[in-house]
Amino acid sequence: MLERRCVKRPVKPSRLERLRHRIYGVFLLAHLAFFQTTLAQGSETYTIEIRDHLFFPDELQVPAGQKVKLIVYNNDASPEEFESFELNREKVIGGGRKAVIFIGPLKPGEYPFFGEFHPKTAQGKIIAK
C-alpha cells in the first residue's frame, strides 16, 4: 500500500500535445476504416428468386473484388431468410417481397448461402471470379 503513494505521477501533456495526439488518432482510425475499401461508382445488380423454398439460380457468378448488389425476390407466400456464413450476410425476406443485399468485395472462390427457414432445400452458392 505504501509503494502506491510513493509512485510519481507522470507529467501531463500540454493541451497542444493532446490535440495533436487526438488528430493523429483520428487520421489513423480513418485510414484503418477505409483500408481496402472499394469505392464503387455503381455496383452491379444481380437477382435471385425464391420459389417453392428453392433458389433460382442456385449458382450465381459475380465479379470478384467489387461490391455487388443482390436483389432477392421471394415468390413464396411464406417468409425466408437469406443467410450465408461465408458472405457474412443475413436478411429476412417476407412472402411475396423483395430484398436488397450488398455483398462483396469478394476474393475469387465459392460462397455458399442457404435459406435459414428451410435449410434442407433452399441452398445455393455465389461464385466470385
Place this chain on the structure above:
Amino acid sequence: MGSFIQRLPREKLLRSDVMLSAVIIVLREFLEAALITSVLLAIGRLACFPLRWFVQAIVLGALGAMLLANGFNTISDWFEGVGQEVVNASMLLLAVIFIMLFAQMLVRYLQLSASSAALKSMLCVLATLVIALCLVRELAEIIVYLSGFAVGDQLQPVLIGGALGAGIGISAGALIYYALVNIAGRKRVVICLILLSLIAGGMSSQAALYLIQADWLPAQLPLWDSSALLAEQSIIGQLLYALIGYESTPTAIQLIFYAAVLVMVGCSVFKSFQMAQSQNFGQGLHE
C-alpha cells in the same frame, strides 16, 4: 452411410428435419439474449434490484417484437429496401449506449457510502431497456419465422422444435446465471463488467455488419479469415457468435466498432478493479 439409414416415409423425414431446423433457429436467437440477461440478472441480484425490472423487460420486449413483426414488410421497404438493417443496427447501437451508461453508473453506485435510490432506479431502467431491445430483435424474427408455418401441417413440428430450442436457450442462460451468482461479490462485478464489455463489443460490430450490408458503411475485404482455427458454422463458433459476437472474417470497420466499445466499457472495468482493492467497495453490495 445410406445403407444404415432406414428409408423413412417422406412425411416423417420432413417433420424431423423441420423440427430440427426450428430448434436451431429459435436456439440461436435465445442464446444471443441469454448471456446479457444472465449477466444483468447476476448484477441485479448483487445490487438488490427489485425483480419487477426483469418482468417488465420481458413484457416490453414481447410487445415490441409483436409490433416489429407486424410492421415487418413496411419496415423492410424503408430507406430504399434496407429498413430492416437500419432498424436492427439502431436497436443494437442503442443497447450498446445503454450498456455503457449502465457500466459507468454501476461503478459509481458501488462507490457510494450510502446506497442512492435514484441511481439504483436508473440502473434498473437501463437494464430493462437493454433486455427489452435484445428481446424485440430476437422475438420478432422468431414470430416472422413461425408465421410462415401458420398454414399447413408443418406448424406442429415447428412449434415443438421452437419450444425445445427456447428451453435449451433458457437453460444455457440459467447455467450462466448460476455460475456468475456463485462468484463472490467483488470479483463478480469485475467479471460481469468484462462480460458486458465483450457483449457490447459484439453488438456494435454486428450493427456495423448490418450497416455494411445496407451499403451505409463502406464495403471492405475482411482483414483475416480465422475459419481454420474456429469456423463460424461450428457449434463453438456459433456459441461464441451469439455470446460475444465472434466473426471468422471481420472487416476493419467491424473491428474498430468492437474495439472502440470494448475500450469505453473497459474503462469501467478498470475502475471497478481498482475499487475492488479498496475499502470503500461493497457499500452497495448485499452479499
